[in-house]
Amino acid sequence: MTGPARRPRLRRGEEGETLIEVLVAVVLMGVAFAAILGGMGTAIISSAAQQKVTGADSVIRSAAEKVVSAPYVSCAGGYPTPTPPAGYTVTVTIEYWDGVGTFGQTCPTADTGVQKVTLTVRSTGPHPVGDATLEVVKRESMLS
Template sequence: MTGPARRPRRRRGEEGETLIEVLVAVVLMGVAFVAILGGMGTAIVSSVAQQKVTTADSVIRSAAEKVVSDPYVSCAIGYGTPTPPAGYTVTVEIEYWDGVGSFGRSCPSADTGVQRVTLTVRSTGPHPVRDATLEVVKRESMLS
């Protein structure tokens, strides 16, 4: 009768890792790598979106400064705006005070000297961000 099989004793210097231990370590490193890569991807996408929002804010403020600096034009069709960078569009919408209590899209027969100019900046391209909108009220100067 033979006894149970005995493992041979390892000699000094022959100790090592088992295959299971190596596989577990590789899987853990893979999971960590995927998590780090996902975090980096999210950070890059957020950075690009924030850059677009910042650029749109800069473009709309430049356009508003241009509208404010331009002289008042009675029943204006539009005011000049700076050329936006590639990937952005600027729209200008003018409403006229009717002298009674509201703004309208058509110029009243007698211009009351108050206009509300709405500027909108849109980013175009594959990943547009929200539109930036700013309203400027222009008044006819009473100084002549």
């Protein structure tokens, strides 16, 4: 007569993991993976936004250098601006000093020789960032 089947006795270190332990490990790894993936996504989006801001800053400084180096243009003309790279637009607005202390959009009857040139760069595309604005004051040279 044989008795009930007995399990063979396991030696120390051969116990193995239970299903619960495996599930807990898988859940912890999933949570860690999701956190790492979310952090990487945020870093990529932030990097792209910073790249656009830096690009806009470069474009506006280049445009300002062209305006500063250009000769003074009376009320009838405008200032040259560089062609912006793809993804950016440049807007130039000229305001004229009226001789009293304020700048206006319309040219006074006698050009006072002082202008405020406002340069605005806007990034375009799927994720635009805020506009970059820079003001340059131009004076007509009296050394003629």
